[in-house]
Amino acid sequence: MWKFKHGSNENDIIFTASLSMIKSFLVIPNLFLEFIKNSYRFRPFGLSGSTVLSSPSKDSVSKTFAGMTRDGVRNKYAHMTTFANSLFLVFAAFSFSFVFWRRLKEDYPHNCIFKFTLIVLAGSLIGQWVGYTWAREYLFWTVSLGVVLASLYSLKKFSFKFYEVIDASAIGFFWFLLFSNLALLFSVVSFNLSSLLTLKIQLLKVALVLLSMLLYRFISTRYRKLSWYPSGRIGFVGMASLCVYLFLYAILSVFAIGSVSQLPQLPAESVNVIIGVVLSGVLAFTIYKRAGL
Secondary structure, three states, rough: OOOOOOOHHHHHHHHHHHHHHHHHHHHHHHHHHHHHHHHHOOOOOOOOOOOOOOOOOOOHHHHHHHHHHHHHHHHHHHHHHHHHHHHHHHHHHHHHHHHHHHHOOOOOOOOHHHHHHHHHHHHHHHHHHOOOOOOOHHHHHHHHHHHHHHHHHHHHHOOOOOHHHHHHHHHHHHHHHHHHHHHHHHHHOOOOOOOOOOHHHHHHHHHHHHHHHHHHHHHHHHHHHHOOOOOOOOHHHHHHHHHHHHHHHHHHHHHHHHOOOOOHHHHHHHHHHHHHHHHHHHHHHHHHHOOOO
């Protein structure tokens, strides 16, 4: 696979891994055909159909088999990485769609939920393209912005209720992040990195998503009994879990600042901290206003 020299910029490593992950998602239809084609690429030496062409020497056979073995292992490893990343991304899109539909299927038409999901996924892809093209340091926020704008458009188009969508989309968003981060983690592990910093950060991101999902589950079964939230209004579960996630994401960005030695990365990580804290504060203030105290 790819190798990075010592001192490579951390954002470049993440960007290359992410780009590989997204490219793998686009080659799913051709992947199985490629496997089939590779299975019949090489024929036995000296044979073409049933006709014997020649008897190769022992040295030539050994060298040829050695080269084929190295290339075959390398190609198979690359195909396995592509296939695994593709599966992760398919699971990410499917899990978001399924969870979102399951939460809203009793209140809205199924076709509207399906169209809503497609628009949101399209918004996330547009956000990824914008981030890769112009702002790779803020990729998470460009994707999130694409999701938010697509959701606002769909809310108006299909007349969904805002806070019901927040509750339904929050857990779907966490499932999407989980599989996306697993795909990115798999891509990063496939690279020969000079340090474990990238691996540690990706593992922390996966752990953060899992923690947020458990928190969502915990809050959803108890929030109506909270004395400081007497109104019991819908939307609390999604906003509270997103609030905690964004705040912890900001803390993770602080950890990245303390671990990064390249000065050009510091402004980007500082902006990530500010955005995470501000959005977390906005959600906390909204929860307070809707608490009914």
